[in-house]
Every structure is written in C-alpha cells, then in structure tokens.
Amino acid sequence: MSTPFNFYVRVARQYTRIGWVRKSQFRWEFVNQVVMDCLYYLSFLLTFQILYGLRDDLTLAGWTRDDIRVFLGMAFVTDAFMMTWLGQSWHFGDDLKAGNLDAFRLRPGPVWFTYSFQRFSPEGLTNMLVAVGLLTYGLVRHPAIGAADLWLVPLAFAVAFTAQAALVVLLQGLEFWAVNADLSRFFSQIFTQISDRPLDVYPRGVKRFFIWAVPIGALAWFPAGVLVGRHGALFVLGYACLIALFAVAAGRLFARGMRRYESAMS
Amino acid sequence: MVSAPREVALAARGVRKVFRTYERQKGWRGVLGNFVRRDWQDIVALDGIDLAVRRGERVGLIGANGAGKTTLVKVLTGIVPATSGEATLLGRSSFDLGDAEKRRLALVMGQKSQLWWDLPPLDSFRLLKEVYGIPTREFEARVAEFSAMLTVEDKLGIQLRQLSLGQRMKMELIGAFLHAPEIVFLDEPTIGLDLVSRETIREFLVRLGRERGITMVLTSHDMEDIEDTCERLVILDKGRVLYDGELVELARRVSGKRAVEVHVAPQHALDEARLAEAIAAHGAELAGRTALALTVLVPAEQLTPLMRVLFEIVPVRDLSVERQPLELLVKELYRGGAIPTAAANPSSTTFPSPDHGPEEPTPEEPAP
Amino acid sequence: MTASQDPARRTFWPLLRQATAYELRKQVAFRVGFVVRELGHGLVEPLVMLCVFWALYRSAGEGAVLRGWTFPELVQYVAGLLVVRKAMFHNRALDLSTQIFEGRVTKYLVMPMDYFVLAVARFTQYTLLQLGIGALTWTIGALVAPEHWLFPVSFGACAGALTLLLLGSWCCFLVYYILNALAFWLDVVWSLLVMVWFVISFAGGALLPVSQMPPVVFRVLEYGFPYWTISAPIEVLMGRLAAADVARGLAILAVTAALLEAVRRVVWRRGLARYGGAGM
Numbered sequence: 001m002s003t004p005f006n007f008y009v010r011v012a013r014q015y016t017r018i019g020w021v022r023k024s025q026f027r028w029e030f031v032n033q034v035v036m037d038c039l040y041y042l043s044f045l046l047t048f049q050i051l052y053g054l055r056d057d058l059t060l061a062g063w064t065r066d067d068i069r070v071f072l073g074m075a076f077v078t079d080a081f082m083m084t085w086l087g088q089s090w091h092f093g094d095d096l097k098a099g100n101l102d103a104f105r106l107r108p109g110p111v112w113f114t115y116s117f118q119r120f121s122p123e124g125l126t127n128m129l130v131a132v133g134l135l136t137y138g139l140v141r142h143p144a145i146g147a148a149d150l151w152l153v154p155l156a157f158a159v160a161f162t163a164q165a166a167l168v169v170l171l172q173g174l175e176f177w178a179v180n181a182d183l184s185r186f187f188s189q190i191f192t193q194i195s196d197r198p199l200d201v202y203p204r205g206v207k208r209f210f211i212w213a214v215p216i217g218a219l220a221w222f223p224a225g226v227l228v229g230r231h232g233a234l235f236v237l238g239y240a241c242l243i244a245l246f247a248v249a250a251g252r253l254f255a256r257g258m259r260r261y262e263s264a265m266s
Numbered sequence: 267m268v269s270a271p272r273e274v275a276l277a278a279r280g281v282r283k284v285f286r287t288y289e290r291q292k293g294w295r296g297v298l299g300n301f302v303r304r305d306w307q308d309i310v311a312l313d314g315i316d317l318a319v320r321r322g323e324r325v326g327l328i329g330a331n332g333a334g335k336t337t338l339v340k341v342l343t344g345i346v347p348a349t350s351g352e353a354t355l356l357g358r359s360s361f362d363l364g365d366a367e368k369r370r371l372a373l374v375m376g377q378k379s380q381l382w383w384d385l386p387p388l389d390s391f392r393l394l395k396e397v398y399g400i401p402t403r404e405f406e407a408r409v410a411e412f413s414a415m416l417t418v419e420d421k422l423g424i425q426l427r428q429l430s431l432g433q434r435m436k437m438e439l440i441g442a443f444l445h446a447p448e449i450v451f452l453d454e455p456t457i458g459l460d461l462v463s464r465e466t467i468r469e470f471l472v473r474l475g476r477e478r479g480i481t482m483v484l485t486s487h488d489m490e491d492i493e494d495t496c497e498r499l500v501i502l503d504k505g506r507v508l509y510d511g512e513l514v515e516l517a518r519r520v521s522g523k524r525a526v527e528v529h530v531a532p533q534h535a536l537d538e539a540r541l542a543e544a545i546a547a548h549g550a551e552l553a554g555r556t557a558l559a560l561t562v563l564v565p566a567e568q569l570t571p572l573m574r575v576l577f578e579i580v581p582v583r584d585l586s587v588e589r590q591p592l593e594l595l596v597k598e599l600y601r602g603g604a605i606p607t608a609a610a611n612p613s614s615t616t617f618p619s620p621d622h623g624p625e626e627p628t629p630e631e632p633a634p
Numbered sequence: 635m636t637a638s639q640d641p642a643r644r645t646f647w648p649l650l651r652q653a654t655a656y657e658l659r660k661q662v663a664f665r666v667g668f669v670v671r672e673l674g675h676g677l678v679e680p681l682v683m684l685c686v687f688w689a690l691y692r693s694a695g696e697g698a699v700l701r702g703w704t705f706p707e708l709v710q711y712v713a714g715l716l717v718v719r720k721a722m723f724h725n726r727a728l729d730l731s732t733q734i735f736e737g738r739v740t741k742y743l744v745m746p747m748d749y750f751v752l753a754v755a756r757f758t759q760y761t762l763l764q765l766g767i768g769a770l771t772w773t774i775g776a777l778v779a780p781e782h783w784l785f786p787v788s789f790g791a792c793a794g795a796l797t798l799l800l801l802g803s804w805c806c807f808l809v810y811y812i813l814n815a816l817a818f819w820l821d822v823v824w825s826l827l828v829m830v831w832f833v834i835s836f837a838g839g840a841l842l843p844v845s846q847m848p849p850v851v852f853r854v855l856e857y858g859f860p861y862w863t864i865s866a867p868i869e870v871l872m873g874r875l876a877a878a879d880v881a882r883g884l885a886i887l888a889v890t891a892a893l894l895e896a897v898r899r900v901v902w903r904r905g906l907a908r909y910g911g912a913g914m
Binding site (some may be wrong): 003007010011013015016021022025055099100103105106107108114162163214259261262263 | 285292340344345347361365368369372373375377380382384385389392393394396397398399425537600
C-alpha cells in the first residue's frame with residue numbers, strides 16, 4: 001500500500017516547523033544566506049544587463065530583454081524552491097558514505113521524501129519572496145503579458161518544482177552507483193549553470209537533450225516560455241506529462257539504488 | 267498445559283552478506299596502479315546465518331568485533347539487503363517492508379544517533395509523532411512516562427548535541443519506543459556509558475519488554491546487559507552462529523566452576539613451575555593474570571584442595587571466590603572452546619517464508 | 635629565534651613536500667571522484683558562456699564588434715578561461731573552517747610546526763594538479779579546434795600570464811584562508827565563501843570579459859586582484875595587454891598579497907586565542 005497523501009503534508013509541516021526552530025538559533029546564518037542569494041541574483045541581473053546593453057537591438061536566440069527578465073525571475077524561483085525544500089541534497093554524498101540513511105530506511109514513508117525534504121530553509125523562503133518579486137516585475141514589464149495570462153503562473157510553478165525535485169532524486173539515485181564521487185553535487189551544479197540560460201542559446205543537439213532526455217529545460221526555459229507565450233498548447237500539455245513521467249522514473253531509480261546501500265558499519 | 271508456540275517475529279535462513287572492497291597498494295606506484303586496476307576482494311560479513319526469533323523473546327546477540335552482529339541487525343531490519351538467503355520480519359521480506367511493518371519496528375544504535383543533532387529531543391519526537399502517526403494523547407503520555415523512567419524530564423528542551431552521552435542515549439531510547447513498536451533492535455545501546463546510566467537503561471528495557479511483550483534483539487559487549495535483559499543468547503563468530511540457546515542453559519554450564527581471584531604481594535617472586543603444576547593437577551586453568559592478581563577457574567569440587575596448595579605457593583594478600591562469570595565462558599568460546607551444539611536448542615528450528623501466515627500451533631501434549 | 639633554531643621554520647620545506655605528496659595521493663584515491671571533482675570542475679560554465687555569446691553575436695550580425703570584442707576573440711577568451719579557471723585556487727580544496735568547528739586543528743597546535751604549512755600544501759597540490767589538467771585541456775582544444783583556439787602571442791606573454799595567474803591564485807588562497815579562519819568566531823562560514831566566489835568571478839571576468847563591461851565599471855575593477863587573476867592573464871596571452879600592463883598587474887597583486895598575508899597572521903593569532911578546542 002502506498003503512503004497516503006496526508007503523511008506527506010503532516011511530515012512537511014513538521015519539517016517546516018523544525019526549520020524555523022533551527023534558524024531561530026542561527027540568525028547570522030539566516031542573514032548571510034539571504035545576502036548570498038541576493039548577490040547571486042544580482043550577478044546574473046548585472047551580467048544580462050551588461051550584455052543587452054552592448055547594443056540596443058540584441059537578443060539571445062530570440063529572447064528579448066523583456067523575455068529574459070521573466071526567464072531570470074523563473075530561474076530564481078526554481079532555485080529558491082530548491083533552497084527552501086531540497087537543501088539536504090547537498091549532503092547526500094557524505095550521508096551515503098557515512099551510512100546516515102539507516103534511520104530513513106527504517107521509518108515509514110519513502111526515503112526520497114523523508115530524507116530530501118528534511119531541511120526546510122526559512123532563508124530559502126525569504127529568497128523565494130525576492131525571486132517571486134523579480135518574476136512579478138518581469139511579468140508586469142512585459143508588453144505581451146496581461147492579467148488574463150496569470151493563470152499560467154501556477155502551472156509554470158508546478159512543472160518547475162516537480163522537475164526540480166525529480167532531478168534531485170535522480171541525481172541522488174545515481175550516487176548509489178558511484179559512492180565517493182559527489183555525482184549529485186557535480187551534476188546539480190552543471191545543470192544549474194546550463195538551465196540558468198535559455199536552452200535556445202545552445203546547439204540544437206544539446207538543446208534537444210536537455211528538453212527530452214534530461215529535462216532541465218523544465219526548470220526555467222519551459223515555464224518562462226509558457227509565461228511569455230513561446231510554446232504552443234500541445235507542447236505545453238505534452239511536456240507537463242513528460243515531467244510527471246520523469247518524476248516517477250526518478251523515484252524508481254532511487255528505490256533501485258537503495259538496494260546498493262551498504263551503510264557504514266559501526 | 268503446554269502453551270502454543272509463539273509466532274515467529276523475525277527469521278534468517280541461509281543469510282549471506284558479502285561486501286566488495288579492494289586492497290590499497292602502497293607508494294606512488296601503488297596509488298597510480300590502483301587508479302587503473304584494482305584487486306577486488308569479497309569480505310564475507312555473514313556466512314549462512316540461520317535464526318528464528320519468536321514474538322516476545324528477548325535475544326542477546328554477541329560476538330567479537332567484526333563477527334557480523336551489526337550487519338545481521340541491518341539485514342534483519344531491512345537497512346541493507348542480504349546477498350543471498352532470506353531474511354524476514356513479520357512475515358515479509360526484510361528489505362521490502364511496507365509502512366505498516368515499519369510502524370511495528372524500531373532500532374536503537376549506540377554509535378549512531380537517529381535524532382536530529384541540532385534540535386531539542388522534544389522537537390525530534392514531535393517529528394517522529396507525525397512520521398509514525400502517533401495520536402497526540404498517546405504521544406504525550408509516552409513522552410512523560412519514558413522521560414520519567416529514564417530521569418530526563420528536564421532535558422527534553424535542550425539541544426541534543428549539548429547533552430551528555432548517557433542523556434543522548436536515553437533520548438534515543440525514548441524516540442525508539444514512542445510509537446510502541448512490537449520488535450526492537452538495540453545495537454550496543456550502553457556503549458561508553460557510566461554504570462548508573464547502564465543500570466537505568468537496562469531497567470527500562472526489562473520493564474518495557476516484560477510489560478508489553480516486546481520482541482527484543484540486543485547486541486552488546488557488556489555481558490551484564492545480556493544477562494539482565496535477555497533470556498536467549500546467540501553468539502556470532504566470523505559471520506556464523508557459534509551458539510544459539512537459552513541463557514539459563516549456558517549459565518548451567520558454568521555453575522560447576524568457580525573463579526578464584528588471588529591478589530598477591532608484588533615484591534615476592536612466584537614459583538611458576540609449582541604454580542602451573544598445582545593448577546593442572548586440580549583440573550583448573552589460569553583464566554587471567556596481572557602483576558598483582560591471578561584468576562583461576564577450578565571445578566567446584568577441587569576448590570578446597572587447590573586453595574590449600576595455593577596458600578603454600580603464593581603470598582596471598584586477598585582472595586575472592588565466585589561462580590564462573592559468563593564473560594569468561596564467552597571469552598573461552600571466542601578462543602575456540604567447546605560449546606553446546608545449536609541443534610540441541612528448540613529455538614532455531616522453523617523458518618516461515620514470506621507471505622505465509624504464522625505456524626500452526628502443535629497439539630497439546632496429554633497430561634502425565 | 636633564527637630559522638635554524640626555530641623548529642617550525644626548520645621543518646617548513648620538508649613538511650611542505652611530504653604534505654603535498656600526501657594531498658596528491660588523496661586526490662587520486664577515488665577514480666570517479668577524481669574525474670568529477672578535478673577534471674570536470676570548471677569546464678562547463680565557460681562553454682555555457684560561449685553559447686550565450688554565440689547567440690548574442692548571431693543577433694548582432696556577421697563581424698559585429700561589441701565594446702572592442704569580436705566573436706572569434708571571445709572564443710579565444712573562453713579557451714583561456716577554461717585553463718585559467720582550472721588553475722585558479724578554489725575554496726573546495728580548503729576545509730579549514732570544518733577543521734576548526736570539529737576541533738581537528740587541536741592536535742597540530744602542540745606539534746613543533748606551523749599549521750599554515752598544511753594549508754600551503756593544499757595550495758601547492760591543487761596548483762600542480764590543476765596546472766597539469768589545464769595544460770591537458772589546452773592541448774586537447776588546440777588539437778581539436780586549432781583555428782579557433784587561443785595560442786599565446788609569445789613566450790614572454792606566456793610567462794607574464796602564468797606569473798599573474800599564480801600570484802593571483804595565491805591572493806585567492808589567502809582570501810579563502812582568512813574567511814575560513816573566521817570559523818573561530820562564527821557558526822557558519824560557507825555562505826561567506828560562496829559570496830566571495832560570486833564577487834571574484836564577476837569582478838574577475840569569469841562571466842564576461844571585464845574590459846567588455848561599461849567603462850566606469852572597468853576602471854574600478856582593474857585595480858582589484860580578481861581582474862589580474864582571471865581576465866588579464868587571458869588578455870596578455872591574446873596580446874591585448876602589453877608588458878607595462880603586466881608589470882602594473884604584478885605590482886597590484888604583490889601589494890594585495892602582502893596586505894592579505896598581514897591580515898591572515900592577525901586573524902589566525904586572534905582566532906587561536908578564542909579557540910575552544912571543541913571535540914578534544
């Protein structure tokens with residue numbers, strides 16, 4: 001019998017509460033991390049501002065300055081989701097080596113959820129507010145987006161967050177086959193670097209790979225494209241279904257990988 | 267009237283667990299060689315374990331370091347899969363336990379914390395409450411009861427990492443028993459603890475085990491833990507079962523011997539040859555020796571004659587006589603001493619396969 | 635106390651050699667980890683940057699010059715970036731803050747040695763390994779795409795660029811060392827290190843050449859050590875900067891290194907006075 005939905009809600013609520021309890025003890029860390037992420041956003045905004053400022057008529061593979069504002073807002077929102085809920089994934093390699101998954105194997109609930117979502121981050125939530133603010137600014141400034149299009153925002157968020165969680169679970173799953181390799185951290189960084197630019201800037205083969213095979217396009221390119229009207233309705237529906245399937249496949253791979261878990265012997 | 271045998275709670279049939287590793291070569295050539303080619307080796311941690319534990323039994327699992335105790339616990343609880351053979355818990359394959367089975371199971375590891383290090387234990391307990399779906403009233407009652415039993419009521423709000431080792435261990439126990447598990451594994455729960463803490467924890471385990479009929483598997487290097495808590499003993503050696511039987515049966519084996527500890531005056535030299543001859547002549551053996559004391563194991567009927575001779579040979583300052591501690595017997599067993607065979611024990615005979623129900627009870631024997 | 639009398643100073647070089655060899659051996663202990671951490675690190679971002687510029691210049695039209703840079707020149711810049719980013723010291727090679735938090739520094743404090751030698755060994759191992767990997771990367775690029783690749787204009791330019799890079803990398807190392815040492819005071823340090831990395835990479839030209847930024851920005855950034863560590867060595871190799879610029883850069887880096895070294899000593903001394911030896 002699969003785990004009921006209210007299990008996820010109850011546990012997530014507790015993880016949220018614990019995240020706030022933790023952060024109340026480390027206020028300096030809270031402030032630091034908010035500033036750190038704001039610097040990250042700023043470096044991107046400045047870079048694109050400089051690039052588009054080189055000449056007035058420039059685009060990035062058809063993405064105008066207005067489009068890029070929305071794109072960056074969406075990229076930041078997805079990154080903030082990762083920070084808010086999936087921060088524990090950075091420690092997965094170390095925890096795997098140290099045998100720290102034992103307790104999660106024993107407890108009810110899928111390990112991919114009880115482990116990956118345990119580190120709720122209030123500073124991530126704060127950055128989410130900043131990111132949503134930037135996205136809102138981009139949406140408001142965009143000449144082609146009106147109030148009638150706002151219903152697309154929840155769809156964009158749903159696809160992006162599902163893809164982000166699925167990607168994290170997939171990379172963690174891969175780590176079972178190469179302990180000590182820090183694969184999840186390495187690929188996570190690479191995928192972030194790639195997905196933080198519109199996929200249209202890459203050669204066709206690379207673009208297709210990251211849309212269909214390893215769908216990091218769902219992190220920012222697809223949802224931003226939905227919001228600025230770059231994708232047709234059929235593609236939107238089909239891709240959303242693909243992301244759902246991808247999430248299921250990632251979970252299966254992780255479950256497979258648990259069979260290889262050796263647990264450090266105490 | 268003979269009561270029906272209890273249902274088998276967990277079982278291992280022919281369980282093997284093999285780990286792969288490689289030997290690191292020394293020097294620069296070896297390091298670069300390792301990069302290109304590795305000589306893989308199989309480490310056999312468990313080598314055909316057969317074991318069955320019935321509901322309500324309390325089993326002590328002991329063995330030298332590297333014997334496979336922790337590995338066996340991890341295979342039985344489903345943390346790691348067996349390489350071959352079958353491990354079952356509550357009728358299901360251990361590695362494929364569902365949420366329902368996991369809610370009836372708990373594991374306490376003395377060397378690895380399962381609570382959140384940077385949180386007060388109470389916050390960790392609240393999280394476990396949601397994970398296990400414990401009703402609020404029962405949760406509060408159990409936290410109050412267990413923290414009182416373990417005398418840590420005033421520590422529940424302090425960060426776990428700021429507590430002493432003994433306090434932390436007590437919190438781990440509370441966390442493990444919160445959801446009223448039916449089967450509990452304890453892997454060296456008293457390691458590194460002071461005498462008082464160990465006593466408290468043992469009393470806690472014995473009381474809960476007896477009151478609630480909890481099936482327990484306890485690993486420990488401290489024989490007192492085992493003697494106080496368990497009724498059955500399994501000894502592992504190099505991944506195999508060396509002994510599996512009632513603790514009472516093993517204790518009977520040692521009741522015929524006495525351990526004599528003789529404290530000697532250090533400045534006097536001993537006539538070693540005479541001492542060895544006297545010990546051998548009375549069917550005794552030297553079980554331990556330091557600069558200031560000897561421990562001799564002697565059959566009870568030879569005690570008085572041996573004492574007479576010892577007083578002549580050894581300048582005795584002090585003396586104590588007690589029944590042979592189980593610990594010394596186990597030491598003997600580790601060194602390859604003779605043991606009662608496992609086949610003589612009814613405990614480890616039947617192995618239900620996954621998905622089969624509990625065994626049929628045997629018909630009552632007619633009264634004499 | 636003279637160098638020959640002070641045990642810490644007497645053992646510095648032999649200990650540095652031993653510790654460097656040990657650190658190098660550690661890196662090759664795990665094969666997949668080596669490929670991922672050492673070979674793979676820092677390769678993707680420059681290529682991503684290249685794709686962005688390709689898209690930008692495509693929209694600008696054939697032969698466009700944007701603030702003094704053509705697309706072929708940017709390709710050469712990215713080729714240089716692949717090597718420079720490898721060789722430039724990165725904080726992932728230093729876990730000093732973790733050692734302080736966990737009290738693992740304690741055992742070294744009672745030994746007749748300067749703890750700093752172990753950190754220098756990390757720097758030395760990192761630089762040697764990454765220079766080798768950088769050279770390999772450059773060679774592969776030169777064989778695969780010689781018409782687009784960056785070939786140094788002269789041996790002198792090579793020497794100048796390498797000197798700037800090594801001295802700049804040393805400045806990065808000192809900055810990371812100082813920030814790590816703040817672990818004596820702070821509970822968390824990693825976010826500071828990440829922030830500094832953002833600043834260094836932006837101000838140094840890892841996202842786009844510094845000289846392509848608005849002139850007022852460039853005039854400020856050219857006095858900072860990140861520019862002389864990342865952007866300037868590449869431009870020296872391309873022949874866009876002359877010997878006089880190299881000399882100016884070396885002066886800026888030397889002064890920066892001296893100041894950072896002084897700060898490092900003060901921070902370490904003060905930090906040790908606060909050190910609780912947690913975990914002893």
